[in-house]
Amino acid sequence: MNRRYAIRAESRPSTQPSEEVLSVGHLMGRARASLLSRLDAELERFGLTGMQFAVLKHLADGAARTAADLSRFMQYDTGAMTRIVDRLEQRGLVRRERCRDDRRVVFLRVAPAGRAQLPRLMAVGTRVLEAHLAGFSAAEITALKEYLGRMIANGQLPPHNQPPSAGAAA
Amino acid sequence: MNRRYAIRAESRPSTQPSEEVLSVGHLMGRARASLLSRLDAELERFGLTGMQFAVLKHLADGAARTAADLSRFMQYDTGAMTRIVDRLEQRGLVRRERCRDDRRVVFLRVAPAGRAQLPRLMAVGTRVLEAHLAGFSAAEITALKEYLGRMIANGQLPPHNQPPSAGAAA
DNA sequence: GACAAATGACTGCCGAGGCAGTAATATCAT
DNA sequence: ATGATATTACTGCCTCGGCAGTCATTTGTC
Numbered sequence: 001m002n003r004r005y006a007i008r009a010e011s012r013p014s015t016q017p018s019e020e021v022l023s024v025g026h027l028m029g030r031a032r033a034s035l036l037s038r039l040d041a042e043l044e045r046f047g048l049t050g051m052q053f054a055v056l057k058h059l060a061d062g063a064a065r066t067a068a069d070l071s072r073f074m075q076y077d078t079g080a081m082t083r084i085v086d087r088l089e090q091r092g093l094v095r096r097e098r099c100r101d102d103r104r105v106v107f108l109r110v111a112p113a114g115r116a117q118l119p120r121l122m123a124v125g126t127r128v129l130e131a132h133l134a135g136f137s138a139a140e141i142t143a144l145k146e147y148l149g150r151m152i153a154n155g156q157l158p159p160h161n162q163p164p165s166a167g168a169a170a
Numbered sequence: 171m172n173r174r175y176a177i178r179a180e181s182r183p184s185t186q187p188s189e190e191v192l193s194v195g196h197l198m199g200r201a202r203a204s205l206l207s208r209l210d211a212e213l214e215r216f217g218l219t220g221m222q223f224a225v226l227k228h229l230a231d232g233a234a235r236t237a238a239d240l241s242r243f244m245q246y247d248t249g250a251m252t253r254i255v256d257r258l259e260q261r262g263l264v265r266r267e268r269c270r271d272d273r274r275v276v277f278l279r280v281a282p283a284g285r286a287q288l289p290r291l292m293a294v295g296t297r298v299l300e301a302h303l304a305g306f307s308a309a310e311i312t313a314l315k316e317y318l319g320r321m322i323a324n325g326q327l328p329p330h331n332q333p334p335s336a337g338a339a340a
Numbered sequence: 341g342a343c344a345a346a347t348g349a350c351t352g353c354c355g356a357g358g359c360a361g362t363a364a365t366a367t368c369a370t
Numbered sequence: 371a372t373g374a375t376a377t378t379a380c381t382g383c384c385t386c387g388g389c390a391g392t393c394a395t396t397t398g399t400c
Contacts, residue, residue: 021299022292024242024311025209026224027318028202031246034325035195051386054196068348074196075203085375102372122192129191132321141194144317147310148197151302151343154359155204221356238378250357252380274365274378346397352390359384366377 002055031132039128046121047091051076053121056093057083060110060118067108201302209298216291219262221246223291225254226263230280230288237278265285 039050048056064070067085069077085108088094095112099105110118133141148168209220218226225240234240237255241248255278258264263284269275280288303311 017296020315021303021311022227024315024318025205025295026300027315027322028198028205030245031318031321032198034322035198037194038325049386057192063351066348073199077196077388078348079350079352079389083386095288101350102396105197112206125178125195128196130348131327132324133191133194134327135320136317140317141191143313144189145194145197146192147306147314148201150305151201152197152204154302154304155201155208157301158303166376167279219356236378237380247356247358248378249380249382253356267389271380272366314366342400344397344399347395349392351392354389355387357384358395360382362381362395363379365376365378367374369374370372 035128035132038131039125039161040130042124043121046117046124048121051089052084053125055081056110056114056118057122057125059094059100059108062114066105068105070108088114205298208301209295212294212298213291216287216294218291222254222258223295225251226258226280226284226288227295229264229278231287235277236275238275240278258284272318326337 026098036050039053043050043053054074058064058070058073067081070080071081085094085096089096091113093155094110095109095111097109099107135141136144190309209223213223218310224244228234228240228243234243237251238248239315240246241251244289255264255266259266261283262281267279268275306314320330
């Protein structure tokens with residue numbers, strides 16, 4: 001969870017033609033869309049969305065304890081997170097519990113009903129992922145995750161701030 | 171563009187624990203979000219969104235000629251596509267042109283203004299992508315694209331339709 | 341203690357995508 | 371030819387995420 005992704009900044013950004021690099025964005029979008037639509041479809045009979053499931057999961061395995069934590073971890077809007085938690089609370093899957101030491105924070109705890117549902121939800125999520133990763137070796141999955149991790153890390157660096165220099169005025 | 175992604179269906183879906191596989195979804199979401207937010211930020215001074223740029227690009231390089239083509243190719247809602255084309259047309263970047271043979275279809279053509287802008291837009295897109303792929307070797311980029319292509323292909327297969335069998339009733 | 345800045349949860353507003361439905365046109369079966 | 375079906379573009383409606391602002395609370399500074 002805390003693995004550092006080495007960024008070999010000294011190597012040039014690849015010498016591939018622009019076209020080839022741009023297609024990565026297209027492929028990422030399609031792969032993610034496929035993943036999400038299938039997940040939402042399978043989760044429909046539970047009355048949950050993929051996001052709601054993800055929130056529940058991260059709360060259950062201790063990745064986050066508050067809405068702010070969740071928003072940071074998932075890079076998600078705090079307002080949207082409030083509304084997602086609203087729904088999960090209405091369905092009795094999570095409970096809000098005001099912290100006594102710092103009365104600003106509201107701890108989110110997975111309610112018994114949520115904890116009971118979780119194994120089934122995890123099974124659905126795993127099934128969808130594995131379907132998309134059919135034919136992948138363990139090494140390939142590891143490589144894929146490493147690549148994505150490096151892309152995320154690269155994205156968090158400040159942009160290269162290449163000066164517009166010559167001829168940038170339209 | 172027509173490369174077949176081999177799907178070794180005979181190998182088991184990987185013997186990794188569920189947790190590990192599930193994190194692929196999380197990483198994909200974050201990587202894509204990083205890509206898109208950075209792209210939108212850089213494209214803001216052109217008054218375009220990432221989607222609008224993508225549409226323009228696919229029209230320019232002949233990947234699609236109509237709104238329906240675009241929607242299929244990008245797995246995008248046809249209604250949303252109509253509205254995106256509306257904006258591109260308002261800005262004078264594309265032109266609608268009704269087909270004479272089949273009066274249902276409307277050909278989309280990149281207007282001169284759009285074609286003039288395109289190089290700058292492509293440069294922005296390429297820069298964002300390359301920033302996220304900093305430190306990737308050419309072989310790694312190729313592998314990443316191949317992985318994503320296989321995931322997409324897997325997602326288009328019908329779900330395994332695993333029978334609920336025992337104990338699926340909540 | 342008083343004030344400013346920061347933090348967390350929350351709310352209204354807006355833009356965008358997904359869905360369902362419509363009108364026009366084309367295709368196909370009979 | 372006629373009717374059923376499909377396809378294309380397009381339009382409301384709904385939901386959801388992002389943004390900006392609000393309120394309460396905490397922390398830091400003087």
